Amino acid sequence: MKERKEIETQLQEPLPPPPYHVLHKLPPGDSPYVRAKHVQLVDKDPEAAIVLFWKAINAGDRIDSALKDMAVVMKQQDRAEEAIEAIKSFRDQCSKQAQESLDNVLIDLYKKCGRIDEQIQLLKQKLRMIYQGEAFNGKPTKTARSHGKKFQVTIKQETSRILGNLAWAYMQQENYLAAEAVYRKAQIIDPDANKACNLCQCLIKQDRYLEAQSILEEVILDKLPGSSDPKSRNRVKELLQEFESQRPIALASTAIGLNLEDAFLEGLDQLMSQWTPYRSRRLPIFEEISSFRDQLAC
DSSP: OHHHHHHHHHHHSOOOOOOHHHHTTOOSSOSHHHHHHHHHHTSOOHHHHHHHHHHHHHTTSSHHHHHHHHHHHHHHTTOHHHHHHHHHHHGGGSOGGGHHHHHHHHHHHHHHHTOHHHHHHHHHHHHHHHHTTOGGGGOSEEEEEETTEEEEEEHHHHHHHHHHHHHHHHHHTTOHHHHHHHHHHHHHHSOOHHHHHHHHHHHHHTTOHHHHHHHHHHHHTTOSTTTTSHHHHHHHHHHHHHHHHSOOOOOOOOOTTOOSOHHHHHHHHHHHHTBOOOOOSSSSSBOSOGGGGGGSOO
């Protein structure tokens, strides 16, 4: 009876607060990188944090994380060009495992700076890595993080995401036929409402309203993942308003003027046709595609 009361008393006692670094989502210890994270996340002083991230990099303290985090903070402070140069100057000191994350940061920085050609080349490079089985450090999935939550990303999902970003870049160059071709590839691999709306916008830019409307109906009828998200619903409303303000003209799909390398599209076709279950470490998704490696455009 006495032991039961002691147990009940212990259960009623409040749990001790989590350690300081856990509470503030900081790495443990007291090093240049840890101090930089403290200034960034607790003191919320981004300019001071950048100075401390530089000190961490120069001291060789967690260079992978310090360089990536510093570049992200620089982007937030409208110092994206500096961030690009920092990554290019110091990425050779980072581990092989960090290169993919640094590429992702660079893509965002190129987008921020309007350096579309460089963004496109880096996106194609990432697609080549997937095509050759070198993405995710040879694993079939990777752990990603968004808003503090971890989740698993498959090769198919990553391929579709990169294709969506590539199509967006072509849209910025007003190369709508190329954007359309890549958006359609992305939707075949891993369809969602966001890319469908982007494809719809791409078709509207080409005055192909009936085709655009048929794409948008899939989102309206909730046939695609993400169709019920508030952002998707708002995007649908915007596109419907654009339909109403334009005169519908149905034009046949054409490849005339397509400024996109045939070899690149052929490479994507080969990539998709060779999709097979994971069976080897070197080629996590694609089997027997070594003879097609040169088809993906540089």
